[in-house]
Amino acid sequence: MGHSNINLAALIGSRICHDLISPIGAINNGLELLGMAGGTPGPEIDLIQESVGNASARIRFFRIAFGAAGEQMMGRAEVTSILDDLMDGGRLDVAWGPLDPQPRGDVRMAFLALQCLENAMPYGGRIEVSNDDSSWLLHGQADKLNIDEPLWNILATRDAPADLRPAQVQFALLPIIAGDASRRIVTEMSDTQVKLRF
Structure with missing residues (x-):
């Protein structure tokens, strides 16, 4: 896929x-108005609130991971808010290490890499994200990993199969975006740990 196609897909x-x-925010506002109207909220309202919160968190995450990156910086508070909301109640714990604002393009690559690690950690675990001046490291630890080697090979070869599923698109997109930024993906795995550097 050419660079222009990647840009077009990101804009889409x-x-x-x-x-x-916007409509998800409107639903959330409507729920808040219902709560202010009085009465005891039932389990159906709780379920709607939980679902709206989850949808909002996913859209915020996807907007960074799959949207157009731009040149702006992203502060730690914004990134950790997205990650905390996304992982709330899930099996994964994500620790965002960088304290300073980071270029949105780097955060985008980190989010895509995070999705790759998430794929390998279906039973939960902890992912630590760190960076120095020249590189990023995502370090996942879990009692049990599920590594799909053909998927992870895409990160090195940039050769995605025609039957790649939508849930696996991060494995095809990350090496292309990293290559455009003159970075190379390096992975390291053991029975309980998986590391991804770029």
Whole structure:
């Protein structure tokens, strides 16, 4: 896939996320108004609130991971808010190490890498994200990993199979975006740990 196609796909991703976040926010506002109207909220309201919160968190994450990156910086508070909301109640714990604002393009690659690690950790675990001046490291630890080697090979070869599923698109997209940024993906795995550097 050419660089221009990646940019077009990113713009489409940004547009979809932008258009979806408004009605989800409106639903959340409606739920707040219902709560202010009095009465005891039932389990159905709790379920709707939980679902709306989850959808909002995913859209915010996807907007960074699959949307157009731009040149702006992202502060730690914004990134950790997205990750905390996304992982709330899940099996994965993600620790975002960088304290300083980071370029949105780097955060985008980190989010895509995070999805790759998440794929390998279906039973839960902990992922630590760190960076220095020249590289990023995502270090996942879990009691049990599920490594799909053909998927992980895409990160090195940049050769995605034609039957790649939508849930696996991060494995095809990350090495292309990293290559455009003159970075190379390096992975290291053991029975309980998986590391991804770029």
